[in-house]
Amino acid sequence: MTNTDPNTTVDKRGPRVLRREPGVAEIKPRAHVRNRKAAERALAIGVPAALLLLWQLAHHYEWNLLGYWKIDQRFYASPYEIVTSEKLREADFWRDVWTSTRRMLIGFALGAGAGVFIGLAMGMSRLVRAALDPLLTALYTVPKLALLPLFLTIFGFDERPRVMLIAVTVFFFVWISTMAAIMAVPEGYREAAMSFGVSRWQMFRHVLLPGSLPQIFVGLRIAAGVAVLILIGVELVIPSQGGIGSLIERGRTLLIPELTYVGIALAALLGLLFTLVVRWIGRLLIPWAPEDNAPGQG
Amino acid sequence: MTDTTRPKISARSVERVFAAETDNPVHALGPFDLDIADGEFCCIVGPSGCGKSTFLRIVAGLLRPSAGAVEVDLAGTSKTPIAMVFQDYGIYPWKTVEANVRFGLEVGGMSKRDAREKALFWLGRLGLTEFRNAYPDKLSGGMRQRVAIARALAVEPEILLMDEPFAALDAQLRQILQEELLALWEADKRTVLFITHSLEEAIVLGDRVLVMTARPGRMLESVQVPFDRPRTPELRAEPEFNEFKAGLWDHLKLQVEQYLNELRTVEEEGDER
Ligand SMILES: Nc1ncnc2c1ncn2[C@@H]1O[C@H](COP(=O)(O)OP(=O)(O)O)[C@@H](O)[C@H]1O
Numbered sequence A: 001m002t003n004t005d006p007n008t009t010v011d012k013r014g015p016r017v018l019r020r021e022p023g024v025a026e027i028k029p030r031a032h033v034r035n036r037k038a039a040e041r042a043l044a045i046g047v048p049a050a051l052l053l054l055w056q057l058a059h060h061y062e063w064n065l066l067g068y069w070k071i072d073q074r075f076y077a078s079p080y081e082i083v084t085s086e087k088l089r090e091a092d093f094w095r096d097v098w099t100s101t102r103r104m105l106i107g108f109a110l111g112a113g114a115g116v117f118i119g120l121a122m123g124m125s126r127l128v129r130a131a132l133d134p135l136l137t138a139l140y141t142v143p144k145l146a147l148l149p150l151f152l153t154i155f156g157f158d159e160r161p162r163v164m165l166i167a168v169t170v171f172f173f174v175w176i177s178t179m180a181a182i183m184a185v186p187e188g189y190r191e192a193a194m195s196f197g198v199s200r201w202q203m204f205r206h207v208l209l210p211g212s213l214p215q216i217f218v219g220l221r222i223a224a225g226v227a228v229l230i231l232i233g234v235e236l237v238i239p240s241q242g243g244i245g246s247l248i249e250r251g252r253t254l255l256i257p258e259l260t261y262v263g264i265a266l267a268a269l270l271g272l273l274f275t276l277v278v279r280w281i282g283r284l285l286i287p288w289a290p291e292d293n294a295p296g297q298g
Numbered sequence B: 001m002t003d004t005t006r007p008k009i010s011a012r013s014v015e016r017v018f019a020a021e022t023d024n025p026v027h028a029l030g031p032f033d034l035d036i037a038d039g040e041f042c043c044i045v046g047p048s049g050c051g052k053s054t055f056l057r058i059v060a061g062l063l064r065p066s067a068g069a070v071e072v073d074l075a076g077t078s079k080t081p082i083a084m085v086f087q088d089y090g091i092y093p094w095k096t097v098e099a100n101v102r103f104g105l106e107v108g109g110m111s112k113r114d115a116r117e118k119a120l121f122w123l124g125r126l127g128l129t130e131f132r133n134a135y136p137d138k139l140s141g142g143m144r145q146r147v148a149i150a151r152a153l154a155v156e157p158e159i160l161l162m163d164e165p166f167a168a169l170d171a172q173l174r175q176i177l178q179e180e181l182l183a184l185w186e187a188d189k190r191t192v193l194f195i196t197h198s199l200e201e202a203i204v205l206g207d208r209v210l211v212m213t214a215r216p217g218r219m220l221e222s223v224q225v226p227f228d229r230p231r232t233p234e235l236r237a238e239p240e241f242n243e244f245k246a247g248l249w250d251h252l253k254l255q256v257e258q259y260l261n262e263l264r265t266v267e268e269e270g271d272e273r
């Protein structure tokens, strides 16, 4: 082989032979997949279990972390203590869980519904976009928790300020991702539909909605997580009418640390379950998208 | 120096099965055997879905075979010994033409200045100089494919793998690019493995035409192309060309029918059991 260009990059490893051979995944495909899944499951369970064990040990021996952070048994509850706590059995926290779940579901439904609706309208119409984009973009940057005093003044101390705050937060996440999703539907798909003379509704039903659903669900999943965040935040600020946040705060004021830990775990669990449900609905609605229904991310 | 009698690429009983861990495995390729000499321009033709891309990806190291092995003999004259040109995906819409061509050089560790100089050289050879600051989005299909070829050649690979690079182009443009590719190949005679579903394209370009069976792809026929080099695409106007093509075509038809008959008897035997 002759090279016409002087600027050649020579491989310093010199002459060698590349071999393309079957690997373990090809030689024993079934066993390989089985082993990989088993390893993944073991990690999913093992890592939290190991952390719990560490926590128990740290508590038992009152470890002194980095020399100045002492695990004092008076302030820290151990996993074992929490699970076996009598006080916990007396505390009626399922009411709080239900209160929080209800707030979250209603708030999320309102916010997501409005977000998808406005997002679709803005994605599809230049005029609607022109009318709402500057306003919403400005409001988007306002920390939503700052709206709480306002909502309390307007609605008073009932469920509405909490639900509204969740709805507003969810709205912005869903609105942005929906609008971006619609506008990102490739021109080729639109033109193909237009060549068949589709109506505006048909364009929406057959092209824009399915084309943007995967991205919309990415937004919904993020919003689901943020909804829990805001929910617990609000309940911590106004703990008077129950909820998981109020449970966490009660643990502190009543000097029952177990309660606080349980509250945190419940909040995590609520968020996990809720995002899983949103993801599962996404899979049902978007059978054509890859596993995680997040195109362009993997 | 590498042993000149050794093939550049040698495939031995290469097979690939997809979804092998499930109850519906797809036997995509093989067993497939092939030797390609250093500097040979080898074209593979075969029905769609017969495993051509699968084989190319195995040679490139993007995919492992399920059985058998491919050996690639490298002389060590290039830092990126194997380069690939895909049918459509591959050049990045977020990079300018020049940045696309520089990409392979920069990830290979070349300094920005040298990479730029070399990229400009190859852009010139493919007639892309005036588009060097454009984004691929603004280019026609033929121009985009030129960018892909420039990017692959810029790293001066020992082996060039091309997977139906001209399939999406119109007939005239196809012919122009074939001509350009012939000229580029004449200049430094790299080993090329070129996949196409056009028998005509394979004959115009290749030293040898390999025909594969339907899935799972096996070697059906390997024919030496008798026409002298340097060639031009005008070759296809010659009577000898059409004679050769027609002969190959008849031959193939017979083979394909034979192959189908064999399949049928195998299936019937299977049914009787
Ligand atoms: N990742 C994959 N998973 C499952 N099947 C695949 C995959 N890649 C290719 N196949 C199947 O293998 C066969 C050969 O594919 P391919 O090599 O792309 O064919 P060709 O390039 O000859 O048209 C096809 O039937 C295709 O559906």
Ligand SMILES: [Mg+2]
Binding pocket: B052, B053, B054, B163
């Ligand atoms: Mg292919």
